[in-house]
Each structure stands twice: as structure tokens, then as C-alpha cells.
Amino acid sequence: MAKQLSGAGLRGQVAGKTALSTVGKSGSGLTYRGYDIKDLADQCQFEEVAYLILKGQLPTQHELAQYKTQLKQQRGLPQALKEVLERIPKDAHPMDVLRTGCSMLGNLETEHAFTEQQAVTDRMLACFPSIICYWYRFSHDGVRIEVETDDDSIGAHFLHLLHGKKPSALHEQVMHVSLILYAEHEFNASTFTARVCASTLSDMHSCITGAIGSLRGPLHGGANEAAMELIEQFSSPEDAEQKMLEKLARKEKIMGFGHAIYADSDPRNEIIKQWSEKLSEEAGDDLLYAVSERCESVMWREKKLFCNADFFHASAYNFMGIPTKLFTPIFVMSRLTGWAAHVMEQRADNRIIRPSAEYTGEAPRSVPAIEQR
Numbered sequence: 001m002a003k004q005l006s007g008a009g010l011r012g013q014v015a016g017k018t019a020l021s022t023v024g025k026s027g028s029g030l031t032y033r034g035y036d037i038k039d040l041a042d043q044c045q046f047e048e049v050a051y052l053i054l055k056g057q058l059p060t061q062h063e064l065a066q067y068k069t070q071l072k073q074q075r076g077l078p079q080a081l082k083e084v085l086e087r088i089p090k091d092a093h094p095m096d097v098l099r100t101g102c103s104m105l106g107n108l109e110t111e112h113a114f115t116e117q118q119a120v121t122d123r124m125l126a127c128f129p130s131i132i133c134y135w136y137r138f139s140h141d142g143v144r145i146e147v148e149t150d151d152d153s154i155g156a157h158f159l160h161l162l163h164g165k166k167p168s169a170l171h172e173q174v175m176h177v178s179l180i181l182y183a184e185h186e187f188n189a190s191t192f193t194a195r196v197c198a199s200t201l202s203d204m205h206s207c208i209t210g211a212i213g214s215l216r217g218p219l220h221g222g223a224n225e226a227a228m229e230l231i232e233q234f235s236s237p238e239d240a241e242q243k244m245l246e247k248l249a250r251k252e253k254i255m256g257f258g259h260a261i262y263a264d265s266d267p268r269n270e271i272i273k274q275w276s277e278k279l280s281e282e283a284g285d286d287l288l289y290a291v292s293e294r295c296e297s298v299m300w301r302e303k304k305l306f307c308n309a310d311f312f313h314a315s316a317y318n319f320m321g322i323p324t325k326l327f328t329p330i331f332v333m334s335r336l337t338g339w340a341a342h343v344m345e346q347r348a349d350n351r352i353i354r355p356s357a358e359y360t361g362e363a364p365r366s367v368p369a370i371e372q373r
């Protein structure tokens with residue numbers, strides 16, 4: 001007999017085991033393989049954390065250098081993939097571009113056996129920034145960019161391709177932090193998508209393509225873009241306060257606030273908020289950061305709703321000159337590590353994921369002849 005649902009959205013139900021992360025468990029807000037997210041964001045580069053998530057332990061200096069070199073060498077794109085990207089219209093959503101790019105890569109560099117799972121994951125980690133920026137610069141600026149840079153990190157590679165010049169040390173650092181914060185988050189919707197796909201023994205590119213589709217929605221990864229569209233409407237903190245109160249009175253959902261698991265704060269928020277403040281000072285901004293802070297205080301005062309990881313990411317990315325529609329693809333460049341690690345974990349101890357439904361339809365009945373309906 002199937003267990004009765006305790007609530008919609010499978011909230012609070014344990015749907016499997018993982019050794020990858022804890023989210024909102026007592027004593028610690030968010031850990032990756034036992035390490036607190038704050039310590040990782042303070043002390044590590046993104047590639048170190050990707051290595052940790054994918055391979056189980058933090059790399060030594062030598063292992064990290066080797067891993068970074070290996071990723072650097074895989075930034076190039078096959079000609080057939082470039083041709084597909086060139087045919088995608090300028091007004092396409094970049095998440096759809098990534099979904100297609102990932103799927104096309106799976107046709108060109110198919111994972112033939114699970115023994116290749118680490119190699120195909122590293123390849124995606126190395127070339128997703130190339131895919132998104134190649135399409136973006138071709139469709140928006142009409143240029144075919146060289147995607148093989150010698151930048152030290154994935155974040156710097158992305159900013160370099162996007163802006164056509166190497167990023168500042170501060171911007172590269174913020175990319176490390178941002179990619180670390182987004183890398184893994186237990187059984188969220190996109191990760192669960194990837195695990196369900198993996199449980200059928202499908203290939204890695206199919207699992208990741210499906211996960212990109214789930215992340216695209218505004219209730220999940222798309223929230224950082226929606227948060228940007230929100231804060232840029234306001235002309236001052238006072239204007240933000242007034243309009244936020246009106247939105248709440250209309251019972252509008254405010255993107256970038258609330259969380260399905262965390263009850264009173266998202267540990268990623270205080271970290272990215274500090275970096276957003278630094279970037280705001282660097283940019284000489286006197287509006288966006290102040291407006292964001294006011295939104296935060298209004299939401300807490302009125303609804304006891306707190307900023308999740310997405311809210312201050314919006315202003316931080318904006319200060320680095322990143323177009324709003326590229327926000328969620330950055331999330332993909334990072335979460336790919338978590339998704340792939342979950343696919344590997346599922347494969348290592350697999351049983352096809354196939355829950356049951358509580359039936360709410362008609363009682364059994366006979367099919368009337370067509371002329372009697």
C-alpha cells in the first residue's frame with residue numbers, strides 16, 4: 001500500500017540518500033561533504049569545490065593545479081556545435097541555448113559507458129561558459145569569438161568571453177564565491193530531475209539536459225533574473241518600500257525570497273550580500289544595493305520572509321556588467337557539479353525511481369460505444 005501524501009510538493013519527505021550535502025539540518029545551514037559553505041566560500045576557489053563535490057575530497061595544491069589545467073584544455077567547441085549555436089535566434093532564452101548546447105554535445109561526444117562519467121562531466125564544466133558566450137556574442141554582437149582563453153578559472157573564462165577582456169581580481173573572486181554558493185543543494189527540483197533520469201540508466205548529457213529544463217523556471221533558478229527585474233523598477237529605497245507594500249497587498253509572489261527548506265534564513269544570502277556590497281562600492285552605486293536592502297527589510301518586517309541565494313546575486317551580477325538573461329546560465333555552470341555528482345551517486349546504488357500516485361479520478365466504468373457518447 002502506498003503511503004498517503006502528507007502535503008503537496010513532496011515537502012519534508014525523504015526521497016533517497018545522499019552523502020553530498022546537508023541543507024537546513026540542525027547545527028549547520030549548508031554543508032558540502034561535511035564542510036560548511038561559509039568556510040568553502042571564504043577559503044576556496046570554485047574548482048576546488050567542484051573537485052570536492054565530484055571526487056569526494058578537497059584537492060591538494062598539486063591536484064588542484066592539474067585539475068585546472070585539464071579543464072582549461074577543454075574549453076574549445078566542436079565546429080558542428082558552433083554551427084548549431086549560430087542558428088539559435090538572438091531572442092532565445094540563454095537557458096534554452098544551454099539546453100540545446102548540452103544536448104548537441106551529447107550527440108557529438110556521447111557518454112558510451114559509465115566509466116566515462118567523470119570525463120564527460122569535466123568536459124561540460126570546461127565548455128559550458130564557451131557555449132553560452134559563443135552564442136551570446138554571435139547573436140548579439142555578430143562576432144565569432146575565440147573561446148579558448150588562458151584564464152585561470154571558470155568564472156574568469158566566462159567574464160573574459162562575455163566582455164572581451166580579462167576580469168579584475170575582485171570580479172574573478174566574486175565569481176568563485178558565486179559558483180561555490182550555487183554548486184550543490186541536495187534534492188532540489190533540478191537535481192531530483194537529474195537523479196530520476198539517472199535512475200533509468202540514461203546517459204549523463206540527458207540527465208543534465210533535463211536538469212537545465214527544471215532549473216529554468218522562476219520558482220527555481222530563474223528567480224535571480226526575476227529579482228533583477230524587480231529591483232530595477234525602483235527609483236529609490238522609499239519607492240521600493242511603497243511598491244513592495246503594494247505588491248504584498250496584491251498577494252504577489254516576490255522572487256528571491258523564501259525557501260522550501262530553510263525556515264528563517266538562507267546561509268548563502270549573507271555571503272553573497274557582502275560581496276554585492278563590495279561591488280556596489282567599487283561601482284560607485286548609490287541605488288541598487290540600497291534598494292535591495294530595503295526590499296529585504298520590508299519583506300522581513302511584513303511577512304517574515306528572508307532573501308534566498310538569488311536575491312543579492314541579482315545586484316552582484318549586475319555590478320559586474322552581466323546581462324540579466326545570463327544570470328541563470330551561470331547557475332547552470334556551477335550546479336552542473338552537484339547534478340553530475342548526484343547522477344554518479346544514483347548510478348552507484350541504483351533502483352529506478354518510480355513513486356506512486358494517489359488516484360483522484362473516476363471510479364472504474366465501461367467504455368460507451370462511440371455513437372452513444
Ligand SMILES: CC(C)(COP(=O)(O)OP(=O)(O)OC[C@H]1O[C@@H](n2cnc3c(N)ncnc32)[C@H](O)[C@@H]1OP(=O)(O)O)[C@@H](O)C(=O)NCCC(=O)NCCS
Nearest residue numbers: 218219220223252253254255256257258259260308309310
Ligand atoms: C521558494 C518557494 C518556491 C518555496 O515554496 P514553498 O515551500 O511552497 O513555500 P510556500 O509557497 O508554501 O510559502 C508559504 C507562504 O509564504 C508565501 N510566500 C512564500 N514565498 C513568498 C514570496 N517569495 N513572496 C511572497 N509570498 C511568499 C506563500 O504565498 C505562502 O503563503 P500562503 O500560506 O498565504 O499561501 C517560494 O518561497 C517562492 O516561490 N519564492 C520565490 C521564488 C524564489 O525565489 N525561488 C528560488 C528559491 S532558492
